[in-house]
Amino acid sequence: MIALCVDDERRIMEYTVKLCRSLPQFSSAEGFTRSADALEWLKEHPADLALLDIDMPEMNGIELAARIKQLRPDIAVIFLTGYSQYALDAFRVRANGYLMKPVTEERLTEEITYALSCRQPKQGAHILIRTFAGFDVFVDGKMVAFSQAKCKELLAYLVDRQGNSVTRSEAFSILWEERAYDRRMQKLLDNIIRSTRQTLEEYQIGEIFEMSRGTMRICPETFTCDAYLFFQGDADAVSAYRGEYMSSYSWASITESYMDYRSKE
Secondary structure: OEEEEEOOOHHHHHHHHHHHHHOOOOOEEEEEOOHHHHHHHHHHOOOOEEEEEOOOOOOOHHHHHHHHHHHOOOOEEEEEEOOHHHHHHHHHOOOOEEEEOOOOHHHHHHHHHHHHHHHOOOOOOOEEEEOEOOOEEEEOOEEOOOOOHHHHHHHHHHHHOOOOOEEHHHHHHHHOOOOOOOHHHHHHHHHHHHHHHHHHHHOOOHHHEEEEOOEEEEOHHHOEEHHHHHHOOOHHHHHHOOOOEOOOOHHHHHHHHHHHHHHOO
16 A cells, blocks of 8 residues: 655654554555645555645645545545644545644554555455445455446445335435436436446446335345444444444435444443
């Protein structure tokens, strides 16, 4: 794995680079004191983790994170800052961590380990579905790429329903909550369903999606899911949950609230 460290204070940047290089997860780490230089480097090189200062001249860390996500959508982001008022903005760009300076080696190592654990599929799981923070599907460690965002959202909703059947009209109301379910939109939904199933077949995991008499469902017994493990009381899953569940989808907030309640029991 490769780490990208950006901080306009050279001493802190060099400290984070040195720490990342000492961790067994990373094969290398690159550091920059200017956001623009980091972006230019990232255009030509892959990276798995970005450690970013927030209060920087020219381009602050929040804007930099958004630009980085455009280049590398799957990168994990951890913010290091001396200003707590940036916390809300940080999580709006789907940050994986947020640490106040001065940062200790122990706390930074913990945040890095957690951020990377959210990206990596559990070893030994043929089909793994991650719901903590964002939503992703892995097959033998490879992330499934959906042809359309609505296809991914449809599958996410079925996972949220935990194997319960969903009608076409219910799926439509989730995907297009303010649109009328007319003939044209019915055809659009059919295309989304068809495309979703085609993608799953391409990855040879079509068995996780089932249709019967106009309804559809996910088959929970065919895959491993962090949320399902959480509800079963799995200690690792409970520990991994940080208060974010399928954060891209507003409809997921109900389940997230329930998970927050369960995590405090």
